Amino acid sequence: MTDFAEGAPCWADAMFKDVEGAKTFYGDVLGWTFGEASTEYGDYTQAYSGGKAVAAVAPPMAGAEQAPSAWCLYFASDDANRTAEKIKEAGGALLMEPMQIGPFGSMALAKEPSGAVFGVWQPGEHKGFEKMGENGAYCWAEIFTREPDTADDFLRRVFPYQVERMEAGDEGGPSTMDFKIFSLGGPEHPVLGRMKMDEDFPPDLPAYVQIYFAVPDCDDAVAKAQGHGGTLHFGPMDSPFGRFAALTDQQGAAFAVIDLSRTTGEMPPTTPA
Structure with a gap:
């Protein structure tokens, strides 16, 4: 797996009300295949291109069922808590405070001051994209x-x-x-x-x-x-x-x-x- 420098885009996911429909769509458009849903982590399901992890799809989290579907790009961080503090100091807003996701890593969701939403990912076992800059990724x-x-x-x-x-x-x-x-x-x-x-x-x-x-x-x-x-x-x-x-x-x-x-x-x- 690739190690990502601080600030490098390292992962992408999206929440869909119709996860099966999303799988059909991206399976055909981008050639993705999908792994088993992780029930322990909200049916989070990784997408693969050529056997390498390239993204993930999941149903909406509790309380966010009415939120529109959108892709979220995550930026790598050596320390999600420190990055969260920088986000606030720079005028951004945290939509989700840093949270440990089992052994996989820590994540946060934020909005920069002009309104664009993005994620922060501090890797554990899950480093991020296993394939970039190639078809399907x-x-x-x-x-x-x-x-x-x-x-x-x-x-x-x-x-x-x-x-x-x-x-x-x-x-x-x-x-x-x-x-x-x-x-x-x-x-x-x-x-x-x-x-x-x-x-x-x-x-x-x-x-x-x-x-x-x-x-x-x-x-x-x-x-x-x-x-x-x-x-x-x-x-x-x-x-x-x-x-x-x-x-x-x-x-x-x-x-x-x-x-x-x-x-x-x-x-x-x-x-x-």
Whole structure:
């Protein structure tokens, strides 16, 4: 298993009212298989790609049955209690205080000041993703927010990130794009993006974390998602990073798919921020 540095995305899960429906959806769209539900831990069920753990699904926790389905990205922490204190000191809010999950590790749920929800994971026996950056697995994430300066300041105070601004490039002239890349150990190790939400986003849409899963064919994944009742919100679109699309599944959880092998154009330049 991989050891994750402080602040690195290390796990993702989602709660669904219809867990079997979620398994069918992601089994077809991402090629996942699923393990046995852990009744001791709320029927938490791990998803696998090629036999390696890549995510988990579960029914809602008691008292949260009406909460909308959503994917949650967890960031690695050497000490969940210390990270929780940093979150509060930086203006964030804890939705769930650090809690030991048997021998597997400790978790907390939080919200950064502009509203995006995320998790913290201090590993025990469960280290996190066993596969990343390959088809069927997590490969990237971005925080979408209308308060970029607030989110940026929070992230830098909680985790040891270095930050660069992505420039728009020359095609199309000036751009109002506000996108930053957060790295660990230098710009050659990016772990997270942050995008400013503009007027193209619904005004009632709160800040959120968009998780990207790699697929061998973006268009095929979109077609499969739509065939299971999912909704396409953006794309498919070509980019220097791959061909990608933003979706919600049939239960409303947002995610994105990207074909990393199909790249178009030059990588945009970046400058220290």
